Amino acid sequence: MDGSRTVFWRCLFTAGHDSAVLAPAVMGWHLTGMTVFRGDDGPVAANYTVELDEAWQTKRGSVRGFSNGRRFYHSMERTADGWTLDGEPNGMAELVDLDYGFTPATNLQQLKRAALEVGQRAEFSVVWFDIGKQKLVELPQIYERRDRTHYWYQSPTASYEAMLELDPSGFARVYPQLWEMEGKPSG
Secondary structure (H helix, E strand, O other): OOOOOEEEEEEEOOEEEEEEEEEEOOOOOEEEEEEEEEEEEEEEEEEEHHHHEEOEEEEEEEEEEEEEOOOEEEOOOOOOOOOEEOOEEEEOOOOOOOOOOOHHHHHHHOOOOOHOOOEEEEEEOOOOOEOOOOOOOOOOOOOOOOOOOOEEEEEEHEEEEEEEEEEOOOEEEEEEOOOEOOOOEEE
């Protein structure tokens, strides 16, 4: 993929939207986005970033916004000793992907790196972070590529499984029951 790609999703489980842009960086890629949706306790808004190296491995990320009338800011970084959340060690040194639970944008890097052919399957864990949480969690994921645009996805510990439809950009076009892309990516 050359150049930037901008995408826009509609939330399916509540009122809301998400938009992200993936742009080349000096050494890799920079994913930046914004999500706004109605949470259980009121409006949620978050700006998020993920910095990726040339191999699509996460270097660091951040989330800033508000939820339930409270502002928040969190930073995550992958170091040789493992992941940190707001500067505090969280372990999981063997994990290379940061996945945010509030956006469909962060399945991109796992699928880009795995580069599965039709019929291939990959099982790995990611570092997972969601708004309102105060820790990073290991989240096992399973992807099986069914055809050019469809991946069977399972997240056993989150009790979620569905057939993801991907756009040629690599972003999820349809994330069943959660998100659906509106229009085509630009860029």
